[in-house]
Amino acid sequence: MQIIKYPEKETWKQLVSRPELDSGALMTTVSKIIADIKTDGDTALFEYINKFDGGLNGELRITNEEIRIGIGELSSELKKAIDLAFSNITRFHASQVDDVKKIETSPGVICWRQSIAIERVGLYIPGGTAPLFSTVLMLGIPAQLAGCKEVVLCTPANKNGQVNPAILYAAQKTGISEIYKVGGAQAIAAMGVGTESIPKVDKIFGPGNQYVTAAKQLIQLNGVAIDMPAGPSEVCILADSSANPTFIAADLLSQAEHGIDSQVFLVSDSEFVLSETLRELRIQLERLERKKLAASALENSKAILVHNLDEGMELVNAYAAEHLIIASDKASYFVSKVTHAGSVFLGNYTPESAGDYASGTNHTLPTNGYARAYSGVSLDSFIRKVTFQQITADGIKHLGQTIITMAEAEGLDAHAEAVRIRIKSLKDV
Amino acid sequence: MQIIKYPEKETWKQLVSRPELDSGALMTTVSKIIADIKTDGDTALFEYINKFDGGLNGELRITNEEIRIGIGELSSELKKAIDLAFSNITRFHASQVDDVKKIETSPGVICWRQSIAIERVGLYIPGGTAPLFSTVLMLGIPAQLAGCKEVVLCTPANKNGQVNPAILYAAQKTGISEIYKVGGAQAIAAMGVGTESIPKVDKIFGPGNQYVTAAKQLIQLNGVAIDMPAGPSEVCILADSSANPTFIAADLLSQAEHGIDSQVFLVSDSEFVLSETLRELRIQLERLERKKLAASALENSKAILVHNLDEGMELVNAYAAEHLIIASDKASYFVSKVTHAGSVFLGNYTPESAGDYASGTNHTLPTNGYARAYSGVSLDSFIRKVTFQQITADGIKHLGQTIITMAEAEGLDAHAEAVRIRIKSLKDV
Numbered sequence: 001m002q003i004i005k006y007p008e009k010e011t012w013k014q015l016v017s018r019p020e021l022d023s024g025a026l027m028t029t030v031s032k033i034i035a036d037i038k039t040d041g042d043t044a045l046f047e048y049i050n051k052f053d054g055g056l057n058g059e060l061r062i063t064n065e066e067i068r069i070g071i072g073e074l075s076s077e078l079k080k081a082i083d084l085a086f087s088n089i090t091r092f093h094a095s096q097v098d099d100v101k102k103i104e105t106s107p108g109v110i111c112w113r114q115s116i117a118i119e120r121v122g123l124y125i126p127g128g129t130a131p132l133f134s135t136v137l138m139l140g141i142p143a144q145l146a147g148c149k150e151v152v153l154c155t156p157a158n159k160n161g162q163v164n165p166a167i168l169y170a171a172q173k174t175g176i177s178e179i180y181k182v183g184g185a186q187a188i189a190a191m192g193v194g195t196e197s198i199p200k201v202d203k204i205f206g207p208g209n210q211y212v213t214a215a216k217q218l219i220q221l222n223g224v225a226i227d228m229p230a231g232p233s234e235v236c237i238l239a240d241s242s243a244n245p246t247f248i249a250a251d252l253l254s255q256a257e258h259g260i261d262s263q264v265f266l267v268s269d270s271e272f273v274l275s276e277t278l279r280e281l282r283i284q285l286e287r288l289e290r291k292k293l294a295a296s297a298l299e300n301s302k303a304i305l306v307h308n309l310d311e312g313m314e315l316v317n318a319y320a321a322e323h324l325i326i327a328s329d330k331a332s333y334f335v336s337k338v339t340h341a342g343s344v345f346l347g348n349y350t351p352e353s354a355g356d357y358a359s360g361t362n363h364t365l366p367t368n369g370y371a372r373a374y375s376g377v378s379l380d381s382f383i384r385k386v387t388f389q390q391i392t393a394d395g396i397k398h399l400g401q402t403i404i405t406m407a408e409a410e411g412l413d414a415h416a417e418a419v420r421i422r423i424k425s426l427k428d429v
Numbered sequence: 430m431q432i433i434k435y436p437e438k439e440t441w442k443q444l445v446s447r448p449e450l451d452s453g454a455l456m457t458t459v460s461k462i463i464a465d466i467k468t469d470g471d472t473a474l475f476e477y478i479n480k481f482d483g484g485l486n487g488e489l490r491i492t493n494e495e496i497r498i499g500i501g502e503l504s505s506e507l508k509k510a511i512d513l514a515f516s517n518i519t520r521f522h523a524s525q526v527d528d529v530k531k532i533e534t535s536p537g538v539i540c541w542r543q544s545i546a547i548e549r550v551g552l553y554i555p556g557g558t559a560p561l562f563s564t565v566l567m568l569g570i571p572a573q574l575a576g577c578k579e580v581v582l583c584t585p586a587n588k589n590g591q592v593n594p595a596i597l598y599a600a601q602k603t604g605i606s607e608i609y610k611v612g613g614a615q616a617i618a619a620m621g622v623g624t625e626s627i628p629k630v631d632k633i634f635g636p637g638n639q640y641v642t643a644a645k646q647l648i649q650l651n652g653v654a655i656d657m658p659a660g661p662s663e664v665c666i667l668a669d670s671s672a673n674p675t676f677i678a679a680d681l682l683s684q685a686e687h688g689i690d691s692q693v694f695l696v697s698d699s700e701f702v703l704s705e706t707l708r709e710l711r712i713q714l715e716r717l718e719r720k721k722l723a724a725s726a727l728e729n730s731k732a733i734l735v736h737n738l739d740e741g742m743e744l745v746n747a748y749a750a751e752h753l754i755i756a757s758d759k760a761s762y763f764v765s766k767v768t769h770a771g772s773v774f775l776g777n778y779t780p781e782s783a784g785d786y787a788s789g790t791n792h793t794l795p796t797n798g799y800a801r802a803y804s805g806v807s808l809d810s811f812i813r814k815v816t817f818q819q820i821t822a823d824g825i826k827h828l829g830q831t832i833i834t835m836a837e838a839e840g841l842d843a844h845a846e847a848v849r850i851r852i853k854s855l856k857d858v
């Protein structure tokens with residue numbers, strides 16, 4: 001970890017910048033995958049499964065029998081853990097349901113918004129080095145609460161054609177039974193344009209490697225929505241002298257173990273906390289199974305000494321982290337000062353991994369500075385808020401002249417006429 | 430208008446499909462504009478202003494003096510109309526403020542969401558055939574209510590270097606003073622990447638022609654968010670025998686006058702209403718200033734006879750209209766049956782133009798079938814909902830084992846360790 005002491009403000013922009021990836025070649029490859037699957041459907045899809053997923057062992061869609069057998073293999077301890085996480089995540093996301101508020105904006109003019117589930121959604125769960133069954137909960141629970149009619153899940157199977165049993169259990173918990181064994185850009189393309197086997201969806205969710213990310217960006221040009229753009233995972237910790245360097249080191253490592261492109265950022269006004277954390281990092285790193293990954297990620301990471309926590313807060317806001325831990329026993333003081341972050345972890349007993357799994361908040365969050373403009377996934381991500389308005393005859397008489405004046409000033413005569421014709425009809429009565 | 434009687438369900442998909450535009454060449458042109466402005470800043474920006482906006486008469490940024498003089502020219506009638514619209518739109522959007530709900534998901538684990546304004550937003554207001562000051566209200570009001578710190582507005586000036594006074598007045602009402610005289614893709618590019626003159630923003634809003642639309646789609650690849658993808662404006666009317674053909678015709682024309690690519694879609698179970706509406710269309714069309722535009726738009730439009738209103742509702746949901754008018758004195762009955770629409774207008778005295786200007790709902794809405802996955806603009810579009818969690822020492826003791834079990838099952842050892850190390854420290858005490 002690189003230590004930077006009291007950086008000048010002019011250097012901050014550079015300090016908080018993420019590495020820019022050149023995705024040109026990637027985009028060309030992925031565009032072709034989408035175009036091919038759009039034109040040739042399953043034929044192209046299976047070609048790509050052979051090419052990139054290493055072929056398909058068994059059927060594309062997982063059978064009920066496979067789900068039953070898979071879940072049977074799961075330990076009751078893991079089931080119990082998933083059950084508790086399910087319950088917490090459900091409780092928090094259920095609190096996001098909005099009541100309908102009917103507002104009389106002017107006499108006889110009633111407006112309101114109604115939350116309506118997106119009908120067809122597609123969830124992508126990567127295979128790779130970790131079987132992310134927790135992400136099934138994070139996407140499946142709000143989809144279920146929203147009432148999405150069709151929830152499709154794509155995830156690559158292993159060489160034996162099997163999907164991790166915990167993924168199957170989490171899917172079952174969230175009412176998902178339509179699971180396809182396909183990964184990568186071809187999975188996103190199939191859900192985005194639809195094939196004979198895999199239905200087209202309206203919105204696609206979920207993490208993935210750079211091919212998946214590119215496919216999600218490009219599928220938007222086909223009119224399909226996505227949860228948010230993605231980038232490497234990251235954590236930022238703001239620590240004062242009340243923070244525990246042992247805990248901070250553990251939190252930094254829990255981010256660093258995700259992969260060599262993980263971003264780790266530590267800001268403190270205490271030189272002692274910084275140096276102790278670095279010492280702890282070296283000790284704890286030795287104990288890790290994913291030691292190599294974590295060590296590489298740490299090489300690109302920064303520990304920054306600032307004059308005081310207010311300056312520190314300003315710097316972490318400039319960074320706009322996916323995960324922001326405020327490691328201080330005065331964490332509550334900083335709540336109102338957060339302007340840019342995906343999810344915030346307050347105090348010394350709130351590790352990021354709590355939010356990753358079981359506190360109840362969603363772990364699908366904006367990385368790469370996208371927290372400046374995007375929220376993480378929530379119930380909102382699975383609904384649309386449709387506006388309704390109902391105007392009475394008296395209401396249009398009252399509001400009519402305003403509309404007519406504005407429409408005429410915009411040169412939209414027929415807009416004015418649609419009101420005039422109604423007002424005239426009321427006078428004729 | 431093309432009349433289609435009792436179409437078979439197999440033909441619906443074709444019936445509701447919008448013309449697909451080939452945007453390949455456009456994308457190349459616009460990509461270059463963005464790349465040039467990213468590399469050369471103002472130099473490239475001014476070249477494009479000369480090339481596409483016909484040069485710049487005066488300064489790029491409008492002065493306070495220009496604003497004062499412009500507003501002075503505005504009629505008090507129009508000011509009054511804008512004031513009333515401002516008041517209604519503000520009232521409705523203010524009702525969208527969410528209270529913070531702190532949820533104890535399990536003992537000692539508190540989670541909540543906090544709405545935080547997007548710091549820097551850019552609004553685009555097209556010039557062209559209509560000066561859309563109403564759109565300034567629709568974007569400026571929620572930006573103001575959200576508390577966005579920097580609101581930048583770009584709009585092309587006329588040949589004399591002037592911006593329409595009503596645009597200036599609406600901007601002033603919504604607290605916007607940073608207005609740049611630039612239009613088209615170059616305006617989007619400048620706000621997306623930032624130049625010496627125009628600041629970079631986090632999210633870009635607003636309608637525009639196909640160049641603007643392409644620029645908004647492409648600017649996302651630079652990490653800038655946009656309100657939603659855009660397409661030609663459209664209205665769909667579901668009418669039963671209680672509907673007034675004179676009103677329906679006026680509403681169809683108020684959509685058709687937007688431009689030759691406007692989409693107009695009428696569905697009814699009453700053959701009399703359809704034929705009367707078509708007769709009325711011919712009469713009212715003659716009276717319109719924008720007659721030619723409207724007539725062209727109507728050529729591509731469809732009037733569809735269905736067996737009953739339930740079937741009609743299913744068809745209009747399949748269409749997923751930007752604006753859906755339910756022209757029936759039983760409109761309320763259909764509220765719960767709407768699954769896909771941008772904004773819904775209920776009953777015979779609720780013309781679309783009411784929502785366009787002054788009912789209070791937002792008129793920036795998903796077109797082109799995007800209503801399947803997107804909401805219209807609202808206060809939500811200008812904020813992020815950041816999640817917070819705070820766990821007590823007892824809370825992590827209670828929840829800890831769940832997190833450890835799940836992290837281990839995902840092979841993320843350091844995630845488990847961040848919890849173990851905290852629990853251990855509590856036992857040591």
